[in-house]
Amino acid sequence: MHDQEHLEDRTVLLVRDAMDRASADLPPLPDLAGPALAEGRRRKSRTRLAVASGVLCVVALGTAGAVSLAGGGHSAPEPPAAATVTPTPTASPLPEPVHIEPTPGEESMADLPDAERTRQENFQQQAVAVLQELLPEGIGTMQRTDINVRQYQVTKGGKKFVLIFSVRPHDPSRPSKPCADVKGVVCRTATLPDGVEAEAITMPMDSGEVTGTWVAFRYGGSDVSLSLNPDETSNTSAPVTDDQLLAVAAAPAFLDLVRIADEQPMVERQSSVPAG
Amino acid sequence: MPPDNEHDFEAFARASQHTLYRTAYLLCGDADAARDLTQTTLAKLFQYWRRVAAADHPHAYAKTVLTRTFPSERRRGLRALVAHRHVDPPPPPRHPDLRVTLLAALSTLPPRGRAMVVLRYWEDLSVEAVAGLMRCSEGTVKSQCSRALSRLRSELGDAEIYTAER
Secondary structure, three states, X not given: OHHHHHHHHHHHHHHHHHHHHHHXXXXXXXXXXXXXXXXXXXXXXXXXXXXXXXXXXXXXXXXXXXXXXXXXXXXXXXXXXXXXXXXXXXXXXXOOOEOOOOOOOOOOHHHOOHHHHHHHHHHHHHHHHHHHHHOOOOOOEEEEEOOOOOEEEEEEOOEEEEEEEEEEEOOOOOOOOOOOOOOOOEEEXXXXXXXXXXXXXXXXXXXXXEEEEEXXXXXXXEXXXXXXXXXXXOOEOOOOOHHHHHHHHHOHHHHHHHHHHHHOOOOOOOOOOOOO | OOOHHHHHHXXXXXXXXXXXXXXXXXXXXXXXXXXXXXXXXXXXXXXXHHHHHHOOOHHHHHHHHHHHHHHHHHHHHHHHHHHOOOOOOOXXXXXXXXXXXXXXHHHOOOHHHHHHHHHHHHOOOOHHHHHHHHOOOHHHHHHHHXXXXXXXXXXXXXXXXXXXXX
């Protein structure tokens, strides 16, 4: 027992020493204060724009008298006529979300104006209803989270998988190349019913022993992605295949959700400011 | 003339960027990725600067933001790698240098495990603090760190001998 503790203490010392040496001789760091300030300003203005446009949408919808998920805009591809699962407006009160404590300084949905938060919570709940129905049977229980509109949690047998459903204004700097032939990464492309090209990827994550699955496509003016990550604690791969996620992406009810988020964005465009 | 809060932020960024860069390097194992992670962390801090500046320990705030930004940045990087058709990562180093062996050993750990090791042994945080930061139980931190330490011990074994013989 004593020997074991001694060995562990020695290893800790060795690791600390190696960490100190490893990070001591780094290439010189350019001054990041300026680029970070610029990127921070852009992040701030994007957040303000997203919240403002969301509030405007809520006001407009309130004036119209109802939130109609099936109603059509004209800027995005028309969905197929047949729908097997129809998203419906949620009745209050909504089920409690999974609470995720925000990083100090990070905003969560609790920081949104009331009207915008209600809009996003309703959207999340509709997404839960649709995705729970469309994802493979036995995948587990899906819940929304209160950290942001994109993040959900799928729980099964004590394992927790993070599901991200994101509809974000298109970022022109985002590469639009098809899947690459990278070791360990399995890529599939498919055409959704309305002619949209979708790409599905199963890729090694974390230590490389487990995989996550991801599907992405352009819709209207948005970049859409739906991904299920591995459970890092139990080292378990995402319990869904690329084919299954592509089937979800092709479902009319899912595309109805996408169209709503495309017409009334809930998150800001994502882009970066190069360091200089 | 920039507002005072921007002056304050820039002063904070310049004072903390090198420390953040070192921690980011241990998390990412790559200088370019570490620089990007540091910049993203600083940008997020500016985004919420009023709150950060009002905190008792802004530098601890910064470390928390860095650690929690790391997994999402890593996933974005992986997706960008796929989209840009990059090839396999560079081969492991030929020389049993302690520094490069450590980075290779850290890279075999899952991101959360790596973050726990860096926080526990580099930042010298308690098990309780790491658990709070990583949003998991103390038991998870203990088991992950123990497993990681055991793996690092076997990986660093040769390097330790090499170092001792230098």
